[in-house]
Amino acid sequence: MSDNGSKPEKVLIVGGGTAGWMAANLLACKWPGTEICLVESKQIGIIGVGEGSTPHLKLFFDAIGVTDLQWMPRCNATYKNGITFDKWSAVSGFESYFHPFAAQTDDVFTVPLFFRNIQARMQGYDVDAHPDNYFLETYLARQNLGPLPAESFPFGVAYGYHFDSALLGQFLAENAQSKGVTRVYGNVADVIVDNDDRLSAVKLSDGTLLAADFFIDCSGFEALLMQKALKVSYLSFKDNLFNDSAVVMPTTISAVLPVETTATALSNGWAWQIPLRNRFGNGYVYSSDFIDANQAETELRQHLGLLDSDVAARHLKMKVGRVEKHWHKNCLAVGLSQGFIEPLEATAIALSFNTIAQFIDYFQKGKFTNKFEEAFNSDINARFDGIRDYVVCHYKMNQRTDSDYWLANAANNNISATLSKILTLWQHSPDFAADMHKYKLMGSYQPKSWACMLAGYGVFPVKNREPSVDYSFYQQEVEALSDFIRRCGLNFKKHSELLAL
Ligand SMILES: Cc1cc2nc3c(=O)[nH]c(=O)nc-3n(C[C@H](O)[C@H](O)[C@H](O)COP(=O)(O)OP(=O)(O)OC[C@H]3O[C@@H](n4cnc5c(N)ncnc54)[C@H](O)[C@@H]3O)c2cc1C
Incomplete structure (x- = not known):
């Protein structure tokens, strides 16, 4: 048992999105001998829009012993040297800049x-x-x-990736299963909490009970374990970050393959363009307080030259903020269940990786007790808040005056x-x-x-x-x-x- 100083015998991961499968892979590498089971719902599916990363994704793959050559072709992945920010400023000569890692x-x-x-x-x-x-x-x-130089070149260049997140999920699922992780399909209908406020099992809608010593909540925005069952409180960033919605659609890839994400400011938010090997991923992240879903879709189509096209759009809602505790009792929240800062700097996967890797370190250092729970939570909160501040600054300091949205962001003193x-x-x-x-x-x-x-x-x-x-x-x-x-x-x-x- 994890509260009496020995490695958990059984870990249950709830959720099979990127976060769940990242956790499964890292745990399978770090804790051989521990039984790891992942349960996911075919009906609910995954959010599947995260398509850009920071250099942390390389650290993750290094940690599980997977090379670029092994995963990138399978996931239509490309390299990313950074992000171009277009039209965030109307200052002459400063309409665009690049943010390198x-x-x-x-x-x-x-x-x-x-x-x-x-x-x-x-x-x-x-x-x-x-x-x-x-x-x-x-x-x-x-x-x-x-970003990969000739061998004789003395400087390393930090890089991230672009990838098809559904394919990345499949790759990670196969890799984890090859390391002994068990995959179960089912809908979690109930979560059993014992008298000491610890999780003991989840119950699927067909009645199956899945018990474990330690639980990882990767159930996405549902946050079934950490927020719903354990009632850990949630801090919304809505006062700092207005965007709560996105509309997404693909376009044909260009003849010359870019090696960067583009983030273009639109009337009430910004649009990403992410190059994959077979298509561009595009999305408009906006605030529904300023523009409705239909208007946002029309504006994105206009931006992409797709006004007359019948390419289907996908609409999404985002919950922006974080939990107060990412590790509580015998549960760790990873991914959207622990929080989300909106995709501007593509940091969600980095936060998931940091959360799992740091948790493993702290838990081992504390001999598998909760000794370092508080220190861990304050570290992860600092990471979230540090990224939030950087993302907020893009909005606070924007140099546009062409819509109420941009004016309200510049005037927002909730920083x-x-x-x-x-x-x-x-x-x-x-x-x-x-x-x-x-x-x-x-x-x-x-x-x-x-x-x-x-x-x-x-x-x-x-x-x-x-x-x-x-x-x-x-x-x-x-x-x-x-x-x-x-x-x-x-x-x-x-x-x-x-x-x-
Ligand atoms: C618009 C947008 C753009 C984004 N862009 C980026 C980006 O560029 N870069 C980046 O790093 N991140 C990005 N993200 C974040 C990224 O998509 C997520 O961090 C990542 O996909 C991990 O999600 P997840 O695994 O936490 O949740 P999900 O993918 O939602 O997975 C949740 C899992 O829980 C399961 N589940 C839920 N309820 C139940 C239940 N009752 N029973 C059983 N299973 C259940 C689901 O079936 C699923 O398997 C973006 C997010 C959004 C919204």
Whole structure:
């Protein structure tokens, strides 16, 4: 039993979406000998829209010993160097910017120059401080080059993936079953909670009882175990993040395969475009307080040039927020059952991976007791809140004035104290990056990411001018950096060549 200091003999995972099968795979690798059973409902199905990831998906596959070559072709997957944000700002010259992932190596050369020029710009000098000119990943994305360099190249490039989430689910299900995980189909009709507020079994609609020592709630927005049975409270992010709906439809893939997600601001939200090997995945994430489902579908069709097409659209509702506790008693919530921040930075899979991997670490460190439950919950909450702040900032600092939606987002003062401090530093600090470290504001995103967004929007609060500095030298350095990046790019293959398409 998990409360008396020994590894659980039996784990029951409720839900067979991406979260459930990720949990099954990781547990099967980390806890050999533990019986793992996953129950899922054929009638309810999975949400199946998550199609973009951060570099955490690579960490997950590394952890379960699966290579890119083994899973990517099966899931129509492509590489992702980052995200282009289009039309989030109406500031001239800043209508679009690219958000690269944080890289360990080349950032050492590029980030200091980027920050120095931002400061110069804030002192009123006309130097280049647009993020697109500073990072190798951005160059690779613009040239449709994949992120895997020639072997002799010294810098690693961080990358994520695009994938068909239904196929990813199938791949993960097969992989987990090959490691001994049992798959059961059935509808959970009841959850049995004992006198000590611990879960003891779930009851399926055909009467079958599935008992276990430990339970993982991967039942999606239903949150059957953690929220419904154990009554763990839920914190809505609705005050910070207005979007609650999405409409989704595919389009034909282009001849040149992009290596980035595009997030284009529309009238009342934003639209993603995600390149897979066989199609683009598209969706419009919007707030139903500002636009209804029919209008949103029409606007998405217009955006995609599909007004006269009969391609079917799928409409979805999103619940944005998180539980107060992700681990409670003998239950862990993973995936949509633990929370969701909306898909803008495609962080849901990263959060699922962090939750499972960190839980395994803490549970083992605490000798399979709940000793570290509180520490774990506060870590995961900090991750959620850090991502929420970064996503909220896209809306709060948007530079559009063309709809009530964008004006309401800019005027929304329901932001966290952390985000408020970060924005104050951007406004006033002479060294934003150093002060982010100094004031311990490093949540889920590095100063580089914050600066890409704020400089990418063209938000440069002008501070005192230092008349003695000759900034022409700075511009020459940007040009030298661009040349260096271009030469680095010679070590990378075209995306389609890398995928052997
Ligand atoms: C519009 C949108 C876009 C998104 N884009 C991204 C993205 O780009 N990147 C990203 O990382 N994430 C994204 N996500 C999130 C991503 O889709 C989810 O995090 C991911 O799919 C995991 O979902 P899940 O497994 O938690 O839930 P689900 O996929 O909903 O799975 C829930 C499972 O529980 C089962 N279940 C429910 N009730 C019962 C019951 N009573 N009995 C038995 N079984 C039951 C279901 O059958 C299913 O198997 C997006 C989400 C939305 C809404």
